[in-house]
Amino acid sequence: MSAPAPPSTRQLLLARHLDRVRRLAAPCREGLLIRELRAGWITRAIGKPPADYASASHDRVYWLALTRKLESTDIEQARNIATSIGIQRLFLWLAPWASDASTDALLNAAGASRIHQIQYIAFSRPAGEGKPPRPTAIKAEPLDPAFAQDILPLCEHWYSKDGIATALRMLQIPSIEVHAAFDGPKPIALGLLTIDGDWAYISAAGTDPDHRGQGAQSALICSRLQAAAAHGAAMCACETNTAVPISLRNLKRCGFVEAINWHVYQWDLQR
DSSP: OOOOOOOOHHHHHHHHHHHHHHHHHGGGSTTEEEEEOSSSEEEEETTOOOOSSGGGOOOEEEEOSOSSOOOHHHHHHHHHHHHHTTOSEEEEEEOGGGOOHHHHHHHHHTTEEEOOSSOEEEEEEESSOOOOSSOOSOOEEEOOHHHHHHHGGGGHHHHOHHHHHHHHHHTTSTTEEEEEEEETTEEEEEEEEEEETTEEEEEEEEEOGGGTTSSHHHHHHHHHHHHHHHTTOSEEEEEEETTOHHHHHHHHHTTOEEEEEEEEEEEETTO
């Protein structure tokens, strides 16, 4: 049986970056319990029922930055810790170079099933100038932290109450900034930028439904690309999945290319 293809240097740097920024943001989510594993980490959303979709769940195992194959002892440790903190169903993110057919068989035997109908993809591109794929009058810009504290609550009805509460907590971290697009004085789209050394992470995009399709997210992507370069980052990263085709198209039109296709599994621990 052939071994999985090793990651390129760029892929491994990207995976480590994504692991760091996820770890940085995780404590900002209210009620999120975090447990360390030998080769990754687990999160548990306290008080929330099991989710049906990976993107909607915060009960997760992250094995993003492994440089070896996942082993049976890793799976057993994750199962033991997950059940000890009351998780019934979780979703696991696994680096593709850490898995082959034998790994898949081990996960299947433990009750985990690979999700094939949706792909979960990490993208990257150089930081710097970006141009919206089509002309738009909408402008986006980074917000001064004090101004952001006033603006974010105005977006709660379309960004979600929990999302705004998390964003406000993340804003207390010096390496994270909020970018917004406006229609006059009204904020119509939001996104976050996390600076992490040579890398910057573009995340947490949301648009007022009344203003979708007008180029706000493309303007936000470009604003954050330029800000990342201004902060000294060389590369930008972002993640989305194929269930959200508009996000996929926006990223590709703004110059992002697919870099890692995560192996994502649903793991029902009661099986």
